Amino acid sequence: MGRSPCCEKAHTNKGAWTKEEDQRLIAHIRAHGEGCWRSLPKAAGLLRCGKSCRLRWINYLRPDLKRGNFTEEEDELIIKLHSLLGNKWSLIAARLPGRTDNEIKNYWNTHIRRKLLSRGLDPTTHRPISERASNITISYGRREEKGAVLWHMEERSSSEESSAWQRQQQQLKCPDLNLELCIGPPFQQEPVVVEPVRRKGNLCFSCSLGLHKSKECKCNHVLGLSTEY
DNA sequence: AAGGGACACAACCGCACAGGG
DNA sequence: CCCCTGTGCGGTTGTGTCCCT
Numbered sequence A: 001m002g003r004s005p006c007c008e009k010a011h012t013n014k015g016a017w018t019k020e021e022d023q024r025l026i027a028h029i030r031a032h033g034e035g036c037w038r039s040l041p042k043a044a045g046l047l048r049c050g051k052s053c054r055l056r057w058i059n060y061l062r063p064d065l066k067r068g069n070f071t072e073e074e075d076e077l078i079i080k081l082h083s084l085l086g087n088k089w090s091l092i093a094a095r096l097p098g099r100t101d102n103e104i105k106n107y108w109n110t111h112i113r114r115k116l117l118s119r120g121l122d123p124t125t126h127r128p129i130s131e132r133a134s135n136i137t138i139s140y141g142r143r144e145e146k147g148a149v150l151w152h153m154e155e156r157s158s159s160e161e162s163s164a165w166q167r168q169q170q171q172l173k174c175p176d177l178n179l180e181l182c183i184g185p186p187f188q189q190e191p192v193v194v195e196p197v198r199r200k201g202n203l204c205f206s207c208s209l210g211l212h213k214s215k216e217c218k219c220n221h222v223l224g225l226s227t228e229y
Numbered sequence B: 001a002a003g004g005g006a007c008a009c010a011a012c013c014g015c016a017c018a019g020g021g
Numbered sequence C: 001c002c003c004c005t006g007t008g009c010g011g012t013t014g015t016g017t018c019c020c021t
Helices: A019-032 A040-044 A050-061 A072-087 A089-094 A101-118 A164-173
Strands: A137-145 A148-156
Touching: A019 A040, A019 A050, A040 A050, A050 A101, A072 A101, A089 A101, A089 A137
Parallel strands: none
Antiparallel strands: A137 A148
16 A cells, blocks of 8 residues: 655655754653654754654663663563563563663674573574474463463473473473563453553553464453553 | 774664554 | 554664774
């Protein structure tokens, strides 16, 4: 179908941002707040694409960003989250205050990937590189117990022998992470929306893991499952 | 000191999705 | 229900810096 470009590329700057551009963007957002990125460049007097402004603000200019090296704890958390969520950088970033998805993605590709390789682990699967690709399929099931919703992973292996290694891998894939999954009864009242996040607001667990279209998706149900970031 | 390869990270691009008209 | 727009995401590219020869 084709879409109109987000801006007139012929009249926009590209490449590195100058200090002046940064200042203009910061000043405008301080004065008017975030939002309507399409019209922001014109309003702020910037010859930039709206998307470019948004990216610049989110990744580098936001005041709550934590700059500097990643700590060892952050490293390990990223690895754990990646083993659980895959390349869902935005979800991973949501668990690391002050870090952006772009920053984590870059850090993964440059540092952690190599770190895992040096440990003999496949950065994509988090399995030992030497290990043959096994025929394990993983599905997310749900079982309810005493009012709580528990998530479990079901591993099916072609081989009957469930080795200790497989159990270990299962534990690795279900690390003891506090994902702060908030489970509640079907809500009766309008939920309090702290921040007008359009798409992440009331996602079910499947969708919050990026498993949209999953048969487990509960977004259209009244269960009221949501994840808290 | 110069050249070039490797690395790190900022920025861009294309696509998907939600929501409004 | 369809189309369009705005936004967000993940992958990729571009560019500056570092390091080795």
